[in-house]
Amino acid sequence: MISIKNLHKSFGKNHVLKGLDLGFDKPGTTAILGPNGSGKTTIIKAVLGMVIPDEGSIEMYGKSVIGQWQYREHIAYLPQIARFPENLTVGELINMVKDLRGQAAKAPQDEALLTQFDLQPFLDKRLGNLSGGTRQKVNIVLAFLYDCPLIILDEPTAGLDPLSLVNLKELIENQRAMGKTILITTHVMGLVEELADEVVYLLEGRIHFRGTPAALKEMEHETSVERAIASLLRKQKNQVSFSANGHSTLKVTLSHT
Numbered sequence: 001m002i003s004i005k006n007l008h009k010s011f012g013k014n015h016v017l018k019g020l021d022l023g024f025d026k027p028g029t030t031a032i033l034g035p036n037g038s039g040k041t042t043i044i045k046a047v048l049g050m051v052i053p054d055e056g057s058i059e060m061y062g063k064s065v066i067g068q069w070q071y072r073e074h075i076a077y078l079p080q081i082a083r084f085p086e087n088l089t090v091g092e093l094i095n096m097v098k099d100l101r102g103q104a105a106k107a108p109q110d111e112a113l114l115t116q117f118d119l120q121p122f123l124d125k126r127l128g129n130l131s132g133g134t135r136q137k138v139n140i141v142l143a144f145l146y147d148c149p150l151i152i153l154d155e156p157t158a159g160l161d162p163l164s165l166v167n168l169k170e171l172i173e174n175q176r177a178m179g180k181t182i183l184i185t186t187h188v189m190g191l192v193e194e195l196a197d198e199v200v201y202l203l204e205g206r207i208h209f210r211g212t213p214a215a216l217k218e219m220e221h222e223t224s225v226e227r228a229i230a231s232l233l234r235k236q237k238n239q240v241s242f243s244a245n246g247h248s249t250l251k252v253t254l255s256h257t
């Protein structure tokens with residue numbers, strides 16, 4: 001479905017993605033994990049054409065997505081930071097998105113979603129006046145409005161109360177049962193433990209680990225995904241301080257010669 005090969009992306013001197021290879025061709029839920037700034041959102045934006053790669057290829061259904069836009073009708077996307085027109089009401093925004101997507105995407109299911117996330121009372125409220133969690137619920141409803149084979153959720157749990165979180169998990173599980181391919185980035189390891197069939201861990205611009213949550217736990221000899229990821233992060237941190245020490249040792253050696 002999606003194939004990413006040798007993806008490079010720099011922002012100035014910051015080389016974020018360094019020849020990343022990643023493909024998704026099966027239904028199921030994949031959690032894309034990595035520390036803040038490791039490039040998760042950059043990968044997602046590159047897939048959506050919102051970030052232009054410096055090098056490499058991204059294909060959907062065997063065709064390059066670079067410079068294209070029609071393929072996006074197959075993708076449902078929840079952005080990490082939703083920027084809404086603040087003066088519109090929730091109802092106006094939903095109608096606007098439905099107009100924009102037109103006939104291309106199937107089966108608008110706004111009524112059921114609005115009820116599921118208790119958003120009916122907010123339909124006439126301006127987006128600029130909503131609480132953070134309520135904005136996120138609007139973000140979720142917009143992402144799941146249409147029936148797309150690929151669903152990309154960038155930090156979907158941000159600011160949600162426990163009931164909304166359970167609703168979101170049910171929504172994701174239902175979509176998975178319908179055979180969708182779902183990509184999630186999250187720092188909530190409980191969500192990974194409950195929902196992910198597969199984990200992709202990003203490190204220094206490449207894929208450091210890809211496998212089931214069980215395989216990740218086994219590799220790190222830990223009992224939870226949270227502990228396994230913490231163990232990977234600790235090793236990464238130690239490696240950085242080791243190379244910093246190596247550098248200062250080198251300086252001392254040079255000053256003695």
Ligand SMILES: Nc1ncnc2c1ncn2[C@@H]1O[C@H](COP(=O)(O)OP(=O)(O)OP(=O)(O)O)[C@@H](O)[C@H]1O
Nearest residue numbers: 011014016034035036037038039040041042043080
């Ligand atoms: N438009 C941009 N201009 C300059 N730098 C950028 C831009 N977008 C991202 N970056 C940088 O690229 C790196 C990766 O950012 P990205 O948002 O992909 O990380 P992330 O893994 O999604 O992090 P988080 O867990 O915090 O969401 C960061 O160092 C970020 O500052």
Ligand SMILES: [Mg+2]
Nearest residue numbers: 040041080154
């Ligand atoms: Mg991000």
